[in-house]
Amino acid sequence: MDARHEFFHAPGDGEFWSESHYLDVIGDGAAAHARIGFYPNRDAANVFAYLLDGTGTDATVYRLRDDAVDLDHVHGLTVDAPDLHFEMVPEEVGRDWRVAFGGTATRCESAADVVGGDGEPVAVDVELVTRARHEPFLYSGGADWPGGEDEDRYEVATRVEGAATVEGEETRTLTLEGPGERDHSWGRRDWTDGEWLWISGSFEDGSAYNHLSAWPAGYGPSEMDPVITNGFWFDGETVHAVTAADLSADPPFGEETGSEWMEAGAAPTIDLTLEWDGGSTALAVEPGATTPVDWKDEDTGHRAVLNRSPSVQTRDGEIDGRGWLENMTQFPE
Template sequence: MPSTNSLAPNPDDESPHPPGVEPFWNESWYFDGVSADPEVGVYVRLGNVPNQGSCLYTVAVVRPGQPVVMVTDYAGPSPVLEDRRQIVHGADYEAVQECVTRLADYRIQFSGAAQQYNDAIDVLRAEPGTHASLTLDLHWITDGEPYAWQALTRYEIPCHVQGTVVIDGETIAVYGPGQRDHSWGTRDWWANDWMWSAFHLTDGTRIHAVALPDVPDFAIGYIQTGGEITELTQGSATHQKSKDGLVSSAVLRLGDPADPLVVHVTPRGFGPLRLEAPDGRVTHFQRAMADFRTADGRSGVGWIEWNINQH
């Protein structure tokens, strides 16, 4: 039976796109997930920057109370395209992402070297980690309605994530909610701050929201319940930092400012990036597995990020 989702992306957009002419033109694929037993969060990003002949490849595995395991290849080789597979042959790793079934199933594989950090703030301070070996074999299976942004070339898909993560020989089963997105266009990390989030509540509600501190009462995203999508066009986000500079809590107010859905956010583990522009500007990209709790008593898990430029 055909989908009645009028906001669904074009399946052809799962494939890579011809690049624009802008130096910061970027094509980005994000994958994240949270598993409860044991508690672990993972995210993977391939950000191809073809006009610079490189990519930014990132993996983060977070477990509360344990070191964060990260791959941060800020100038990796451009991905090699083989049918529906993209392969990044890094100096000490190989990463493969494959669109198994368009808009339905995506597979991520990784094998190679990573770095462990006892404190995630060390990543933002450009301090070295210690070596770890890392293997991923994970599927992102669509579990909700794919959603195409109306203003930009981007779409978001709520997913169920399943597979395995292996850290220094220890195998961890991953089974839980997640999200993936795909965008293409200019990505200037140093132009403005933002908050992005995607989370799953225990009653089955899926929420995705993006807010910009410089644009009050404006948000992009959705609330999905029972297969029905409500687009978000209004909202705001505030956050507090701890003494070390990492975000310690946040509050999202989504929808009509007169009667918003209020969501309290508590980060559980970070996989951050320190991004330096060619002209020396720096932004702290803080991405965290988090707990989400609504003011009406519902709870859930997911990932949230803050792009915070350092002035």
Template sequence: TVVDWQTVTWGPAFTDVAYFLGCALPIERRREHYDTLLAAYTEALGPAAGVTVDDVREGVRRQSFFGVLMSIVSPMLVERTERGDQMFMAMIARHCQHVLDTDALAILPPPTRPEPLRPGAEDEDSHPPGDEPLWSESWYFDFADLRQDVGGWIRLGLIPNQGHAWINALLCGPGIPTVAVLDFEVALPDDHTRVRTHDAEVRMEVVEPLRTFLVTVRAQGQAYDDPAALLRGEANRPVAVDFDLTWSTDGVPYQYRVSPRYEIPCRVTGSVTADGRTIELARVQGQRDHSWAPRDWWAMDWVWSALHLDDGTHLHGVDIHIPGMPPLAVGYLQQPGQPLVELEQIATNATFAPDGLPLTAQLGFGDLAVDITLRGHAPVLLSSPDGRLSRFPRAWGTVETPDGRTGVGWIEWNQNQS
């Protein structure tokens, strides 16, 4: 006799009965003895329970879906074997037939799409860290100005359980050096909106939550005629860098369902000075995002993108690959005058040069295909505390859809090298 109390929890009592009847018996035997078993269970409860056999029958019917759920979740959590495959296939076949035999599908509400999640104003601030060693909180900002052929991105990342922060601020475009401010050993600031080191000062201000965000960076950076040198961890020519930019929301703020993170399409205004050249930006396309969760850059790969079409359409997607798990995709399609559409299918395809820089990129946002012509490269090399490396190519470019629409945006890859 085997008694298995692996999962003990509060819940509908008839879940146990539904799970046993749906799984433990072959389908024909369950059908043959179904009424007898329900009656035996009801009798065992006793008169004090105040439950009739019809109550039990309806309760089992409603809980029959639990077995289907377990048939899907359980195989994802255990090592795969030939015998295990046979067991799980028998399991899901029996539970699904139980649902059909009891006509449980009839009690389900009509299928609907849940409303997209929105971040709250309070989410703009920092968040209490978790206990995980690589729990981190990041604020990202980017912009791309096709008229002046320049793009840039900024990141402030707090890694409190490692006792330090990251500052990244990069500027790039065709025909100009990639300018980079990189410091991965910043002392953890008391106030994330005012971060200062010997070579850099970063200031962030929420002017209006979820609407207007101001970022300034004044720092000593380095200029790279070959941006691939950043992926080799090389130093180059020192230059002064000054970002003074405002991100104004130009779409719908979107919060992920799978992780505490949100993305906001924006228009960017202000000025950038690097290597003695000042560039004035006037409502150019951009994106900002904010996340707070455990993140191991050296244990997964992903492709992230935020694209903006000239007709006002905004596209965002992230295609995540974690070893041992199916790919995970999150994204949205925002079209003018229409509700935001959440995307669960993001296709990515790219080619890379031997030096690690991307050459070509194509993306699929559901049924919408997008070609990206890369124009500026601003990559980063990420090194973990235990020495693992991850290449982090980031590039901006022009985009085009099969129906002739055009636009601009950024794409990034996280590529583990171990």
């Protein structure tokens, strides 16, 4: 990958052109994900960061979210706002990064608390180092991608090491060590015009993957084939572009499932088969806790939710793994 893709890109036209950096990790008893996003044509930036004490449906979630960070506190990939700090720094371009975030988080005990931002304030601090397991995979080199280098993203499976500190009556330290996924995206990103499943995972045999299936708003795998299929399979040595995917969710993706997932943490189970030149695999996915991120247009009433969950996964019925996934659901007016 060209090293320039690690840094900021010249923005295209339109208010929805954005650029973002993301990292997740799932350990034995804790997990986290963090994202910083920029909308240069709107002079806007946001940060979503979540620390999970536990990975199952009973996990406690520490929520750090600022939909409109004061740009006076934004310096590239560093944010130093009064109640929020965030930093992503490359240690080796295209490979390893240091990621840190913290501040006054909201302690949430349910999915409804997470989406509503309800809970007691708690100081948290997270320090991570993420190390790439292969060269970043550009979606423009995958099966389906409507953009080119001017509107692209890359994905890379990683190993993450670090820890989190949670303040309280007794200060606690959570170990964050395990597989992760890092990505960087740039291009038009309108949360109102599509639905998708983005998913990644790593397995005990050293294999890993990332996959995206996307549909028009109001559709999903039970209604039609995806309009975008992309991602990679990493066999431990070589990265292969995914050429086809078949997936199903129980219950099916849609408004009812997305709402139950967002409000009650009732996530669907997912079966996913991936194919690439020379191979295929069947994955069974059981999501755990949910960290929903919602968006609402105050003028139209249109709402969308991105349900993001850690998951336990099984490959071909016998190889254990784990990872993260996100499902975008539209709720029309």
